[in-house]
Amino acid sequence: MADEVLVSIMDGIASVTLNRPEKRNAMNRALLQALSARFDELDSSREVRVIVVRGAGPAFCSGMDLREMEEQRGAAGDPEGGVIQTLQRVERSRHPTIAMIHGDAIAGGCELALHCDLRVAADVAHLGMPLARIGLVVPFLLGQKLVEIIGPSHTRELLFTGRPIEATRARDIGMVHRVVPVAQVEEATYELARAVAANAPLSLQGMKATILRAISQRDGIGHDDLDALAGRARTSADASEGRRAMLEKRRPIFRGE
Secondary structure, X not given: XXXXXXXXXXXXXXXXXXXXXXXXXXXXXXXXXXXXXXXXXXXXXXXXXXXXXXXXXXXXXXXXXXXXXXXXXXXOOOHHHHHHHHHHHHHOOOOOEEEEEOOOEEOHHHHHHHOOOEXXXXXXXXXXXXXXXXXXXXXXXXXXXXXXXXXXXXXXHHHHHOOOEEHHHHHHOOOOOXXXXXXXXXXXHHHHHHHHHOOOHHHHHHHHHHHHHHOHHHHHOOOHHHXXXXXXXXXXXXXXXXXXXXXXXXXXOOOOO
16 A cells, blocks of 8 residues: 555655556555545644645546456445545645646546645646546536536536546636646646745644635535435446446447446
8 A cells, every 4th residue: 555655755845646657546445545544644744834746657647447446346335435535535634735737637636636725737738527438427526526616617518528628728717727838847836835835834724724614515515316326327337338448448339228
């Protein structure tokens, strides 16, 4: 588990690196558990003032590990539940967080970036939620995050088409804060991190807590029926076909069942 997520701390800035480059940092159970554990540790650190979340290799994060999902089809438990819990853990960090999106952030990887407080993207990066292309329904809490960040209109386009968008388009709709050339994305991200880290820790923690409280009304919305709908889609024949087609690099054949 320790190798799935790497952590380093320097000058008040913690760098949290997803470390499955050969899998485009796809989220398997080990990575999700490690990411939650690392954030638990960082929350108790007095050294840390800001956290940068990044990925090893060419991608930021490609989302859920589809091969693991397909292998565990029909098994007890909700694989998306682990993703949601981990993303909420990232969001609840007492430290401000910055996503360094140097490469593609897709599905759960896009949501990981959105659950960070600030986002800096390389101009070559793409962000997207192609769940409909593999027969899945976005979990309510993750759809809610999209609406919170980019509004219902842009959320509809992103989810209904399933098409990833370029970083500049993501900036235009409020999905990322800054877009820079890929060669400058690390410099720009850590420049922003240093600006945050230079501020008073108690002020940062207090203001982050204020923002989280201000948006906490979203937590009272019932969504058991939507969770059940997403669960039925996740275990459907279409979802299995979608995952296999993605792994086999072919067009899926959906039958609505």
